[in-house]
Amino acid sequence: MTAPLQTPLPSSIADLLGLDPNSTVGLFVAALLGAGLIATVMLSLTAVLGIWGKRKITAAFTDRIAVNRHGPYGLLIIPADAVRLLSKELIVPAKVDRPAWDLAPLIIASSALLGFAVIPMGNGLHIADPEIGLAFVFATASIASLGLLMAGYASNNKFSFLGGLRAVAQNLAYEIPLVVTGASVVLFTGSLQMSEIVAAQQGTLVGPIPQWFAFVNPFAFVLFMIANLAEVGRNPFDIPEAPTEIVAGYQTEYSSVYFVLIYLGEFIHIFLGGAIIATIFLGGPAGPVLPGIVWFMIKMVSVYLFTQWARSALPRVRVDQLIQIGWKGMLVLSFANLVLTAIIVGVISA
Amino acid sequence: MSLEEPDLPTAAESEVGVTDDGLDYDALADLLGDRLLDREEHVNAEGFVIRPDQVQSVLFDLRDEAGFDHCSCVTAQEYDDRYESIYHLKKYDEPTHELSVVVPSPKDDPHNESAEPVYRTADWHEREAYDLVGIEYDDHPDLRRILLPETWQGHPLSGDDDQTEPQIVTLREHANPLADDHRADDAETMFVNIGPHHPATHGVLHLETVLDGEQVAHVEPDIGYLHRCEEQMCQQGTYRHQIMPYPDRWDYISAGILNEWAYARAAEDMADIEVPEYAQVIRTMSAELCRIAAHMLAAATFALDVNGDFTATFMYAIRDRERVQNILEDLTGQRLMFNYLRLGGVAWDLPEPREDFFEQTRDFLDDLPGNIQEYHNLLTSNEIFQMRTVDTGVLPPEEAKSYGATGPVARGSGIDYDLRRDDPYGYYDELDWDVVTEDGCDNYARVLVRLREVEQSARIIEQCVDLLEDWPEDERTIQSNVPRTLRPDPDAEIYRAVEGAKGELGIYMRSDGTDKPARFKIRSPCFSNLQTLPVMSEGEYIPDMIASLGSLDIVLGEVDR
Numbered sequence: 069m070t071a072p073l074q075t076p077l078p079s080s081i082a083d084l085l086g087l088d089p090n091s092t093v094g095l096f097v098a099a100l101l102g103a104g105l106i107a108t109v110m111l112s113l114t115a116v117l118g119i120w121g122k123r124k125i126t127a128a129f130t131d132r133i134a135v136n137r138h139g140p141y142g143l144l145i146i147p148a149d150a151v152r153l154l155s156k157e158l159i160v161p162a163k164v165d166r167p168a169w170d171l172a173p174l175i176i177a178s179s180a181l182l183g184f185a186v187i188p189m190g191n192g193l194h195i196a197d198p199e200i201g202l203a204f205v206f207a208t209a210s211i212a213s214l215g216l217l218m219a220g221y222a223s224n225n226k227f228s229f230l231g232g233l234r235a236v237a238q239n240l241a242y243e244i245p246l247v248v249t250g251a252s253v254v255l256f257t258g259s260l261q262m263s264e265i266v267a268a269q270q271g272t273l274v275g276p277i278p279q280w281f282a283f284v285n286p287f288a289f290v291l292f293m294i295a296n297l298a299e300v301g302r303n304p305f306d307i308p309e310a311p312t313e314i315v316a317g318y319q320t321e322y323s324s325v326y327f328v329l330i331y332l333g334e335f336i337h338i339f340l341g342g343a344i345i346a347t348i349f350l351g352g353p354a355g356p357v358l359p360g361i362v363w364f365m366i367k368m369v370s371v372y373l374f375t376q377w378a379r380s381a382l383p384r385v386r387v388d389q390l391i392q393i394g395w396k397g398m399l400v401l402s403f404a405n406l407v408l409t410a411i412i413v414g415v416i417s418a
Numbered sequence: 419m420s421l422e423e424p425d426l427p428t429a430a431e432s433e434v435g436v437t438d439d440g441l442d443y444d445a446l447a448d449l450l451g452d453r454l455l456d457r458e459e460h461v462n463a464e465g466f467v468i469r470p471d472q473v474q475s476v477l478f479d480l481r482d483e484a485g486f487d488h489c490s491c492v493t494a495q496e497y498d499d500r501y502e503s504i505y506h507l508k509k510y511d512e513p514t515h516e517l518s519v520v521v522p523s524p525k526d527d528p529h530n531e532s533a534e535p536v537y538r539t540a541d542w543h544e545r546e547a548y549d550l551v552g553i554e555y556d557d558h559p560d561l562r563r564i565l566l567p568e569t570w571q572g573h574p575l576s577g578d579d580d581q582t583e584p585q586i587v588t589l590r591e592h593a594n595p596l597a598d599d600h601r602a603d604d605a606e607t608m609f610v611n612i613g614p615h616h617p618a619t620h621g622v623l624h625l626e627t628v629l630d631g632e633q634v635a636h637v638e639p640d641i642g643y644l645h646r647c648e649e650q651m652c653q654q655g656t657y658r659h660q661i662m663p664y665p666d667r668w669d670y671i672s673a674g675i676l677n678e679w680a681y682a683r684a685a686e687d688m689a690d691i692e693v694p695e696y697a698q699v700i701r702t703m704s705a706e707l708c709r710i711a712a713h714m715l716a717a718a719t720f721a722l723d724v725n726g727d728f729t730a731t732f733m734y735a736i737r738d739r740e741r742v743q744n745i746l747e748d749l750t751g752q753r754l755m756f757n758y759l760r761l762g763g764v765a766w767d768l769p770e771p772r773e774d775f776f777e778q779t780r781d782f783l784d785d786l787p788g789n790i791q792e793y794h795n796l797l798t799s800n801e802i803f804q805m806r807t808v809d810t811g812v813l814p815p816e817e818a819k820s821y822g823a824t825g826p827v828a829r830g831s832g833i834d835y836d837l838r839r840d841d842p843y844g845y846y847d848e849l850d851w852d853v854v855t856e857d858g859c860d861n862y863a864r865v866l867v868r869l870r871e872v873e874q875s876a877r878i879i880e881q882c883v884d885l886l887e888d889w890p891e892d893e894r895t896i897q898s899n900v901p902r903t904l905r906p907d908p909d910a911e912i913y914r915a916v917e918g919a920k921g922e923l924g925i926y927m928r929s930d931g932t933d934k935p936a937r938f939k940i941r942s943p944c945f946s947n948l949q950t951l952p953v954m955s956e957g958e959y960i961p962d963m964i965a966s967l968g969s970l971d972i973v974l975g976e977v978d979r
Contacts, residue, residue: 130733226610230632230960303726304802312723313964375732379794380730383721383803386961387632 077102077195088378106134106184109193110336113365115374116334118335119149125373136292149335154226165222169337172318173326175215182208183340188262190353190360201262202254202275202348206247209299209340212333216308219330220318231317234387235301237414241394242298245402249292252409253281253348253400266352282349288405289349293374296341298390300334302375307390314417342371427730433485433509439595441515449483450476459686461912463516465504470523473531474557477505477519481536485509486517489537491913491941493926494547496577500675501528501553505540506926506941508915510819510833512842518913523553528963532558539822539946546945550649565978567643575650580762594610607635618964620722621974625951627963634955635965639868639948645977652938656687657904658761661938666755668942669976672711672743673919675750677976678759683843684914685761689906694895696762696886697847702845703882704758704785706750706875707742711788713826713868714739716971717793723968724961726805731796738789741782750773761904763897768886779883786876793869798862807862811954814859821953822946825921826871827970830864832857839916849881863961864969880921880956894960913941920944920971940979944972 078099084403085101087094120143124366127134135142160169185208186201188194198204213236220232254260257268273279282289298305310316319330344353346367353360385393435445435906443464447454455473458465468476480486486507493504505519523530532555533540544562552573553559558765563570569587572579573578608629622643628636648664655661665677680700686693693701718735726732743753750758758765788800797803813823818831828835836853838846854870856863908931917922923944930936947970954970955963 126728130728131737132733205806226608295901303728306726307961310961313961315617361825379728383725383729383797383800383806384961386497386806386959389805409485 070400076197077105077193080177080192080274081105099195101321103185106189106193106195108265110181110339111185111332112230113339114332114335115146115150117369118331119146122376125376127327129377145181148310153328154277156324158326159321161224161318161321163224164321165224168218168222168346169321170326172215172219173322173329173333175218176212177329177336179211179215180206180336180340182211185345186262186264187340187343187347188352189240189343189364189394190362194263197261197263200260202250202260202265205340205344206243206250209245209344210239210339212337213243215333216318218227219322223318223321226320227315228318231310232321233297234310236306236315236316237387237391238301238305238394242295242398245291245394245398246295246299247281248399248406249288249295250344250348252285252288252406254411255406255413256281256284262347262352266354269351270354278351278354280349280351280354285405285409288409290347291402291405292345293371295402296345296371297375297378300338300341300375302338303379304385305390306379306384307387310384318371338372338375339368342368343376345371383414433733434483436485436515437962441517443517443949446517449479455776458518458911460518461910462914463518465518465520465911467520467522468603470521470530473505473519473521473533474535477507477533477586480507480519485511486515488513488921489533489539489543490915491924491926491939492533492547492574493913493939494551494553495939496551496575497939498577499501501551502526503530503544503547503553504913504926505533506924510828510835513835513837513915517912518911528553530555530923532556532561534558534661537822538817538820538945539572539978540951542945542949549573550575551642561787563642565645567642568600574647577733579704597876598605603624606630608737613640617727618967620719620938620967620972623967623974623977624749625950625963625967627960629960631957634958634960637852637955637963638953640947641948641974641977644974646975646979647978649938649940652940653935656933657689657906657935658900658902658933661685661935662761663755663757666757667975668940668979669712669919669923669973670754670946671715671739671919671973672739672746672754673944674752674754674756675701675708675746675758676712676916676918677923679705679924680744680914680916680918680923681730682759683916684927685904686914687914688910688912688929689761689904690925691900692898693763694898696889696894697896698845699885700768700896701759701888702849703879703886705765705844706878707746707749708756710872710879711739711742711746713872713922714742716826716868716919717797717865720965720968720971721751721797723964724803731793734789734792736968741821745775745779745782747805760897760900762900765897766894767894769894772887774800776883776887777944779879783876783880783883786872790869791872798866798869804862806817806961807860807865807969808858808963809860809862810958811861811864812859813863813950813954814969816955818859818950823950824919824943825918826923827854827947827950828922829853829871830867830969831859837915837922841915843916845882845885846878849878851877851881861969864971876888905929905931905933907931915941918943920973920976921947923976942976942979944970944974944976944979948972948977 081101082098123134133291135145138144183205185195186204215234217232220228257265269280271279273283277283300309322330350367353364355363422666434449435442453476454466456467462956488510490508491506495502500522503521509515521833530553547553549563550567553911612625612627614622614624624640626638652661652664665681666674668677712795714735718732721729721731722894747753750756815833820826832855834855841851851874854867856867904930911966912928913926915922923943925939926939927935928937954966
C-alpha cells in the first residue's frame with residue numbers, strides 16, 4: 069500500500085482562501101501563510117516544552133516537583149517567563165563585533181525553523197516537497213554552526229570564543245556521520261524527496277512491526293541518534309555550552325531577547341532533529357487510529373525526551389574525546405553502515 | 419621503592435629519634451647539634467628553637483634523617499620582643515610523632531629563611547604569614563600577599579598595625595596589578611580569569627589560567643575573597659563559649675561539628691579537660707553524620723562539574739543529604755551552624771523521645787547502601803564518567819605529601835593517613851571501621867574514596883547508635899565540670915588536629931594567661947589541598963582542571979578563613 073501523496077499546504081490554503089494556486093502571487097501569499105502557521109506551531113511547541121515541559125521533565129528525572137504555583141500544573145509559567153525574559157535589559161558588552169553579534173541569534177533561530185519547510189507532518193501540513201528534501205533539511209540545519217561561530221567570535225569574551233570554536237569543531241565532526249547515515253536511508257528509498265521517504269516506510273516488516281527504517285536498519289538509527297545528540301549539543305556532547313567549564317559558551321554574553329532567540333533556536337534545533345528522525349526512521353506521520361500530525365508530534369517529542377534523559381543521566385565527554393569519538397568512531401561506523409546498506413540494497417534489488 | 423635492597427631497615431627504624439615508646443627528642447636534638455638554640459615544651463610536642471638562617475638545613479635533616487615528611491602548618495606570631503615562625507612537623511606514617519621547629523626573628527627586621535625548598539606546602543603558608551604577620555621569608559619563590567588584596571597596607575596581625583590609617587589604597591597609588599599579565603601580543607597562549615564568579619569554582623575562587631588551546635599551560639589559584647579574619651575573631655573570644663560558634667563557619671558545607679571538634683580537642687588538651695565517655699560517643703556520632711553530609715555534597719558537586727548542571731546525581735545526593743541534615747537538626751537544633759560541642763562535652767543530650775531519634779537514624783542508615791549503589795550506578799560505573807576521571811588530575815603521593823595534602827585527597831593518592839585512627843580521639847579507637855585508601859591518584863580515586871568513606875562513617879554511626887541506646891540512664895553525663903572562665907597556663911602552646919571532612923584540620927593556640935588566646939591559628943586542610951591544583955591540572959584540558967578542582971572538594975570559607 070502506498071500513501072496518497074498529499075496536496076502541499078500552500079495549495080490547500082490557496083484553495084481555502086479562494087486564491088488561484090497557479091498564479092505566482094496567490095501561491096506566494098498562501099506559502100507565506102503556510103510558513104507562518106508551521107512556524108507558529110513550532111514556536112508554541114518550544115514555548116510549552118522549552119519553558120514548562122523542560123522544567124517538569126528535568127524535575128521528574130531528578131526527583132523534584134518543579135513549577136506548580138503558576139496556574140494549573142504551573143502552565144502559566146509560560147507567559148510569566150516570556151514577560152520576564154523579554155522585559156530584561158539587553159546588555160551589549162563593550163567592543164562586541166556588530167552586526168555579527170546581533171545577527172547570530174537570528175541565524176541560530178531561523179536556520180532551524182527553515183528546515184521544517186520540507187518536513188511532512190501529516191494531515192497535509194507540508195509546505196514544500198522538493199526532490200532534494202533531505203539534503204535541504206541537512207543544509208539548513210548546519211547553517212546554525214555559522215550562527216554559533218558568529219556568536220562566539222563576535223562576543224569579545226574568551227569563554228564565548230572557546231564555546232564558538234568548540235561548537236564548530238563538534239558540528240564538523242558529527243555532521244558528516246549524520247549526513248552519511250541519512251544517506252543510507254536514501255539508498256533504500258532511492259529518493260531524497262521527503263514524501264517518498266515516508267511512503268517507502270509504509271507497510272509492515274515482520275508481523276505487526278511497521279517497515280520503519282529504525283527497524284529495517286537499527287544500526288543506522290542508533291548512529292543517527294548519537295550524532296543527533298552531538299548535533300543539537302546535549303549530553304554527553306554538550307561541550308559547546310558546558311556551563312561548569314566555559315560558563316555558557318557562545319551564549320555567555322547574550323541577554324534578554326537575544327538570549328531568548330538563542331534559546332528558541334536551540335530547542336527548535338532539537339525538534340528539527342526529532343522531526344528528521346521521525347521522518348526518515350520512524351515512518352513520519354504514520355500510525356494507527358490517531359491522526360498523522362499527532363503521531364508525528366509524539367515521535368518528535370520522544371526524541372526531545374531522549375535528549376533530556378541523556379542530559380539528566382550522562383556525564384559530559386571531554387572536548388578531545390568528543391572529537392576522537394566523532395572522527396575515529398562515528399565517521400568510520402557511518403561509512404561502514406553506508407557501504408553495508410549499499411551491498412544489501414544491491415543484493416535485494418538484484 | 420623497588421630499587422631498595424630488601425634487607426635494609428624499614429623507614430621507621432632508620433628514622434632518628436624513633437623508639438618503641440614514642441619519640442626521643444634528645445636524639446633529635448643530637449641530630450641538630452649546635453644548630454639547636456633552645457628547647458621549648460609545647461603541650462603537643464617539644465619545640466626546637468633554631469636560628470632564622472638555618473631553617474632549610476634543619477628542616478632538610480629532620481625530613482630526610484628523622485622522617486618528618488609532613489609540614490602540617492606554619493604559624494607566625496609576634497611577641498613583644500621578637501617575631502616567631504613555628505613549623506609544625508609530623509609524619510604521614512605516624513602523626514603522633516610531632517615536632518615544632520620554632521624560628522625567632524628580630525623585631526625590627528623580621529627575616530627568616532624559607533622552608534619552601536624542603537616542603538612545597540610552605541609556599542602558601544609562608545605567604546600567609548608574610549601577609550598577616552609581616553615576616554619576610556628569604557629564598558621564597560613568590561613572596562606576595564595571599565589572603566589580603568595586593569593594595570593592602572600593613573600586616574593586620576602584627577602589633578604595629580595602625581587601624582586608623584587607610585588599610586587599602588587605590589590601584590592608581592599602588593603598582594597596577596593588571597600591568598603584568600600574560601597577554602603578550604606574540605604569545606600563542608590565552609590568559610583567562612576563571613572566577614571569582616564562575617559556575618565551577620565552588621565559591622569565590624579565582625583561577626588565573628593560561629590556556630594553550632584547550633589545554634591548561636599554567637594555573638594559579640588566587641584566594642582570599644572570603645577572608646573574614648576568623649583567626650583574629652577567635653583571638654578576641656573567650657575560650658569557654660565565644661570561640662565555639664566560629665568553627666562552624668570555616669568549612670560550612672555541613673561539616674560544622676567536625677570543625678568544632680578541632681577547637682574542642684585543642685582547648686581541652688590545653689586546659690586538661692576530661693570529656694565524659696557518653697559525650698564522646700555523641701560527638702563521634704554527630705561528627706560522622708557531618709562527614710556523610712559533607713561527602714555527599716562533594717560527590718554531588720563533582721557530578722555537577724563532570725555531568726553538567728542538569729544532572730540527576732546532584733539532586734539525588736542532595737535528597738539523601740537532606741535526611742542527614744534532618745537528623746542533625748533534631749540533635750543540635752540547627753541545620754548549618756550547629757554550635758553543638760562544648761568544652762568538656764556537648765551542649766545537650768539526644769532529643770526526646772530517644773527511640774524516635776534512633777529510629778530515624780537507623781532508617782537513614784538502612785537506606786544508605788541502596789543510595790550509595792545508586793551513585794555508583796550513575797557515576798563510578800558509568801563508562802563516560804570513567805573516561806573523564808580515570809588518569810586525569812593525577813597527584814602522585816610524593817607530591818601530595820610535599821604539599822601537605824590530607825583527607826580524601828591524600829587517601830585517593832594512596833597515602834594511608836587518617837587522624838581518627840593514627841592519632842585517636844573521641845571514641846574512634848573503640849569502634850570497628852576501616853580507613854579507605856585508593857591507589858589511583860586521580861579524580862576517580864578521590865571520588866571513590868569519598869563514596870566509600872560514607873559507608874565507613876555509616877558503620878561508625880551504627881555502632882554509636884547501638885552504644886547510646888544501651889547506655890545506662892544514670893550515666894548519661896554530657897559534660898564534665900569546666901570552670902566558668904578558662905585561663906590556661908601562661909605561655910602554654912598547643913597544636914592539635916582532627917580529621918575534618920576535607921582532611922587534617924588543626925588549631926594552634928598560645929595562651930598568655932588570660933581567658934582569650936594570644937594567638938589562634940587555623941590549619942585548614944583545603945588551604946593545603948588547593949595548592950596541589952597546578953600539579954594536577956597543568957598540561958591537561960580545561961574540563962579536567964575543573965574536575966580536579968571539584969575532586970579537591972574545597973570550601974572557600976575554610977581556605978580563606
